[in-house]
Amino acid sequence: MVRLDENEISFPDPELYDGHEGVIAFGGDLSVERIWFAYQLGIFPWYNPDEEILWWCPDPRFVLFPDELKVSKSMRKILNKNLFTFTENKDFRGVISxxxxxxRKDQTGTWLSDELMESFIRLHxxxxxxxxxxxxxxxxxxxxxxxxIGNVFCxxxxxxxxxxASKAGFIHFVESNRENIDLIDCQSHTEHLESLGAGMIPKKEFLKILHKNNERR
Incomplete structure (x- = not known):
């Protein structure tokens, strides 16, 4: 792994560097500028709040292509009842809080530190x-x-x-954005998202899509 310099916003090229189990760097800071730069490279922070910041670009990558969304009959019935209403960017702080x-199952505490949460609020x-x-x-x-990031949602x-509730929101988001989102990056595997159609693709394929998207922006 590469140690990052807090005074320089840079990362090892994730296309050339595999790191250790998906971790390609550690250290640095959680400035808005560094986080935004990281996501454009396909890198994201994920760490325990009492430990050093870890920066990930796993291989393979867990993603969803909108056209591969799966909606079960039981879930479609729930959506058709119109029990839920959906908004975008109405209460970002409420959602992240x-x-x-x-x-979460098999997890004590939270990976989302107060510092990281405030950085995301500023990004919003x-x-x-x-x-x-x-x-x-x-x-x-x-x-x-x-x-x-353009036509990629991370x-x-x-x-x-x-x-x-979260399934309904995710399905609504995907179905409402089929025309302007090419890929949803789910980062790491969950059964919840796998049931909705997400799957693994090689890191190189993910980065290729992301780079093409960056070129179009």
């Missing part, structure tokens, strides 16, 4: 990070957030306070 607080204020909110009876019950984290 819930993502930080939600308890600059129009670089976005949130999708799911509402039930005017209460925020689910949602997710991530980075929008998902970060999601939460649900009621059954099917």
């Amino acid at each position: 819930n993502c930080q607080a939600v308890s 204020e600059y129009g670089l990070a976005k949130s999708i909110e799911v509402w039930l009876d005017n209460e925020l019950v689910g949602g997710f957030y991530g980075m929008q 998902g970060e984290s999601m939460f649900a306070k009621v059954s099917n």
Whole structure:
């Protein structure tokens, strides 16, 4: 792994450097500029708050192509009932705060530190990070957030306070953005997203799509 210099915003080229189990660098800082630069290279931070910052570009990469979205019959019935309403960028802080607080299976604490959360909130204020909110009876019950890089959406984290809320929000987002999103980066495998059609592709293929997207911007 490469140690990053806090005074210089740079990363090893993830196309040429594999790192250790997907970790290609450590250290540096969580400035808005560094995080934004990292995502444009296909790199994201993921670490325990009491440890050094780790920067990842795993191989293979877990992604969803919008045309490969899978919606079960039971989930379609739930969506057709119109129980949930959906918004975009209405309550970014509420979404990311819930993502930080939600308890997850086989996980104690949270990977989302206060410092990282505040950096994402600033990225949102600059129009670089976005949130999708799911509402039930005017209460925020689910949602997710991530980075929008042209036609690639890099998902970060999601939460649900009621059954099917995050799934409904994700399906709504994908179906509403088929024309302007080529790829959704899910980063690491989850059964939840696999059931919706996400799958693994080689890192080189992911980076090729991301680089083409950057060239079009």
